[in-house]
Amino acid sequence: MTADELVVSDLSVHYGGVRAVRSVSFTVGSGQCVGIIGANGAGKTSTLKALMGLVPRTAAEIRFGSHDLTKVRARDVVRHGIGYVPEGRHVFGGLTVEKNLLLGAYVQKWNDRTRRTLREVYELFPVLGEMRHRLAGALSGGQQQMLAVGRALMSNPRLVLLDEPSMGLSPRLIEDILAVLHRLSEAGHALLLVEQNAKLTFEATKTCVVMENGEVAMTGTSADLSRDPRVRQIYLGL
Numbered sequence: 441m442t443a444d445e446l447v448v449s450d451l452s453v454h455y456g457g458v459r460a461v462r463s464v465s466f467t468v469g470s471g472q473c474v475g476i477i478g479a480n481g482a483g484k485t486s487t488l489k490a491l492m493g494l495v496p497r498t499a500a501e502i503r504f505g506s507h508d509l510t511k512v513r514a515r516d517v518v519r520h521g522i523g524y525v526p527e528g529r530h531v532f533g534g535l536t537v538e539k540n541l542l543l544g545a546y547v548q549k550w551n552d553r554t555r556r557t558l559r560e561v562y563e564l565f566p567v568l569g570e571m572r573h574r575l576a577g578a579l580s581g582g583q584q585q586m587l588a589v590g591r592a593l594m595s596n597p598r599l600v601l602l603d604e605p606s607m608g609l610s611p612r613l614i615e616d617i618l619a620v621l622h623r624l625s626e627a628g629h630a631l632l633l634v635e636q637n638a639k640l641t642f643e644a645t646k647t648c649v650v651m652e653n654g655e656v657a658m659t660g661t662s663a664d665l666s667r668d669p670r671v672r673q674i675y676l677g678l
């Protein structure tokens with residue numbers, strides 16, 4: 441086990457009588473980029489929410505480095521170095537870009553470290569620095585997605601969970617998201633990327649999990665999966 445490895449073993453999520461996630465297992469190594477692809481309703485979002493402690497779950501193990509996350513309350517998961525970019529961005533349109541970013545620093549006090557992290561986010565996403573006094577609601581969809589990622593980075597996470605960052609974006613903006621993912625990875629963050637967009641995911645990650653009906657249907661390197669005839673037909677439309 442490496443210092444910041446995420447180990448998920450036998451994870452299940454039930455909503456009342458609905459089993460949305462069934463006995464899912466995977467690992468994300470320190471600094472690695474791992475993808476989870478699957479169709480609408482496959483259980484991807486529920487898996488991420490379960491890792492964040494936002495939905496009731498059972499698991500043999502959810503461990504990040506030396507921390508047993510099954511014992512950590514939802515609001516404390518971020519303190520252990522995991523950032524979360526939820527589906528649909530959820531930026532506060534009536535607040536400035538900078539206020540949105542500072543909300544992501546809620547686990548820290550406004551101090552030198554917060555100022556340094558804010559500078560780093562602006563270096564990573566210069567457009568956010570240029571627009572820091574603008575209302576978030578005035579940003580384009582792609583810029584709002586960058587803001588949502590920047591906000592998650594304000595807690596200095598070592599692992600970032602991203603839920604469908606490409607959702608609702610044009611092909612050109614999806615290219616921007618790919619560049620963002622590469623930048624995050626180069627900056628040393630491990631990524632767990634949940635996507636319906638398999639093409640983007642294969643380009644952004646080294647290994648991938650395919651989820652179908654709440655279960656892991658396949659796991660492999662992104663290169664191998666992108667050559668698999670069934671994956672190509674179902675997820676790449678080829």
Ligand code: ATP
Pocket residue numbers: 455458459460478479480481482483484485486487527636
């Ligand atoms: P999408 O790509 O649409 O986000 P997904 O792969 O992320 O899909 P989930 O959102 O995790 O899938 O949903 C998995 C299953 O759980 C679906 O059948 C969904 O209807 C069900 N589900 C999700 N959230 C709830 C909830 N709060 N209550 C009941 N059922 C839910």
